[in-house]
Amino acid sequence: MNYWLVKTEPESYSLGDLERKGEDCWDGVRNHQARNFMAKMNPGDLVFVYHSGKQKALVGMAKVISEPYSDPKAEEGEKWLAVDLRFETNLPKHVGLAAIKAADSLQDLLLIRQSRLSVMPITSSEAETLLKMANS
DNA sequence: GCCAACGTTGGC
């Protein structure tokens, strides 16, 4: 099982929107590196959801429930990917960007190293650390 | 193929 982190601007699409729908299509990713990561997603993978902008924090978990498929909103001739996510949980404690930056074991997170990337992999030990921070 | 100009993202 793999862990991922996806970023979203809550003003345009928030974790709450996903929670209300239960399941939804995660589309609109228009960055090649992010697309290449999406291609490696598998059903059952867990996804940390990050709110950019004012919150700058991990706010919840979702689960990948489909294979990656061609983004239905992609323009003609363009190959982008989408995946279906199901809402899992709101994190008991939001894990803020500042806290992530302050954690020695999270310095390799692409969230820090590449601030504009919107889909990225998380190692299982990083996931463990983040989940501890979210539950303590 | 290079590079300047410009647009977008996202943190500060």
Add this chain to the structure above:
DNA sequence: GCCAACGTTGGC
């Protein structure tokens, strides 16, 4: 509101 990072566009 500003700026850094980075992608895209278009002239040459």
